[in-house]
Amino acid sequence: MKRTHAAGISSALVILSAGTQASVLTFLIDGLGNFGTIPQAYGDRIVALDDDIYHYDEQGEGFTPNIEVSYTTSDGQDPSHWGTGYGDLVNIYFENNDGNGSGEVVLTADYGYEVVLYSFDMSAYTNAFSIDPTIDAVRVQGCSPTPLFEQLNAVISRTTHTTYDFTASPLQAREIRVQFESGNLGGLSDDIAFDNIRFGQVAVDPVDIACPSDFATPVCVLDFFDVSAFLTRFNASDPSADFNGDGDFNFFDVSIFLSEYTAGCNAD
Numbered sequence: 001m002k003r004t005h006a007a008g009i010s011s012a013l014v015i016l017s018a019g020t021q022a023s024v025l026t027f028l029i030d031g032l033g034n035f036g037t038i039p040q041a042y043g044d045r046i047v048a049l050d051d052d053i054y055h056y057d058e059q060g061e062g063f064t065p066n067i068e069v070s071y072t073t074s075d076g077q078d079p080s081h082w083g084t085g086y087g088d089l090v091n092i093y094f095e096n097n098d099g100n101g102s103g104e105v106v107l108t109a110d111y112g113y114e115v116v117l118y119s120f121d122m123s124a125y126t127n128a129f130s131i132d133p134t135i136d137a138v139r140v141q142g143c144s145p146t147p148l149f150e151q152l153n154a155v156i157s158r159t160t161h162t163t164y165d166f167t168a169s170p171l172q173a174r175e176i177r178v179q180f181e182s183g184n185l186g187g188l189s190d191d192i193a194f195d196n197i198r199f200g201q202v203a204v205d206p207v208d209i210a211c212p213s214d215f216a217t218p219v220c221v222l223d224f225f226d227v228s229a230f231l232t233r234f235n236a237s238d239p240s241a242d243f244n245g246d247g248d249f250n251f252f253d254v255s256i257f258l259s260e261y262t263a264g265c266n267a268d
Helices: 183-188 224-235 251-263
Strands: 021-029 054-057 067-071 079-082 092-095 102-109 113-124 134-141 149-155 162-165 171-173 175-181 192-203
Touching: 021 092, 092 102, 102 113, 102 192, 113 175, 134 183, 149 162, 171 175, 175 192, 224 251
Parallel strands: none
Antiparallel strands: 021 054, 021 192, 067 102, 079 092, 092 192, 102 175, 113 162, 113 171, 113 192, 134 149, 134 175
């Protein structure tokens, strides 16, 4: 539900709208060798190409100071780094737990912003396969149960790389989960990689926030922390808590918040 007060794969290029920014995760991290665990801080609030030991790329649009990145470990994944050997990619993310077959990179925007996904690359470990392998799925998930993008039985290049390019129609949501499922490869499930995840951020007008009651992490889930965050903002007269947009902070704002909270977050 949106607040009511006023306040395909393609190689095509697109002229980005004003205010849009983009960063690229290249997984170049000083001192991190093969099998090294990717730090959860890598990709958080990027403001420069080089941030101490972390290195990124960008394509002229700017950076993403209002987005945090995480690498899922909750289902037994071991998000790890590898240097070369996955097609023509260098410095990649792979899921190191043999047989798990579930890789996921999560991009989460601050309240009032959304993530914009432009593209990412994938490749298979060249020496592990005689032909390009087929994996169960490549998917981009937002808050909605319906994926923003899904390709089943995806063929991944072992000699160069496979690019998923959305620049002609970027994917956008408060939180974006870039996923692959390679469990069908069994013990070779770890021989699939992500690289060059290119994403941006865009400020969202209050009237267009898809789930305005979702103030706190975890995003896409409404719980006590969202209520607490709203009350903190309300007591501080933060404009984000002015749910009817009249400049006052009173019962009507609380009532609208509770209605939004009850409706839940079931869409991007």
